[in-house]
Amino acid sequence: MIEFTQADFEKANTAGQVYADTHATARAVRYDRASDRVVVELNNGCTFTFPPALVQGLGDASPELLAQVYTSSGIGLHWDELDVDITVAGLMAGIFGTRRWMAAQAGQTTLPAKAAAARANGQKGGRPRGKASDAA
Numbered sequence: 001m002i003e004f005t006q007a008d009f010e011k012a013n014t015a016g017q018v019y020a021d022t023h024a025t026a027r028a029v030r031y032d033r034a035s036d037r038v039v040v041e042l043n044n045g046c047t048f049t050f051p052p053a054l055v056q057g058l059g060d061a062s063p064e065l066l067a068q069v070y071t072s073s074g075i076g077l078h079w080d081e082l083d084v085d086i087t088v089a090g091l092m093a094g095i096f097g098t099r100r101w102m103a104a105q106a107g108q109t110t111l112p113a114k115a116a117a118a119r120a121n122g123q124k125g126g127r128p129r130g131k132a133s134d135a136a
Helices: 006-022 088-092 099-106 112-123
Strands: 026-032 037-042 047-050 076-079 084-087
Touching: 026 076, 037 088, 047 088, 076 088, 084 088
Parallel strands: none
Antiparallel strands: 026 037, 037 047, 076 084
């Protein structure tokens, strides 16, 4: 087990304060049932909203569970009952879950024409190679 000294705690608190002073952090957070959005009020006076269905682990959550959101340090949002934690900086950057989850979400949009083309290419041995350009 790792032991922390009082100096370790003070160093971490100082680093956290420096981060809060130089980055947008959550001052308050709530779930707005009428708009089906999580509303994040930032320390710089801006407000950021997002639909919970975009976030890994929140898509099937009830409004009652979504309303149980809180921020303890301003750096992240937490839903204890749902076991979901996500950073404010990540949300603002469009990161709504793990890399694997995000990749799976990106691959879910398959049009019939795209699926047919992929099957046809697979029967021919895969995607055609790109052509090398002639450098003069």
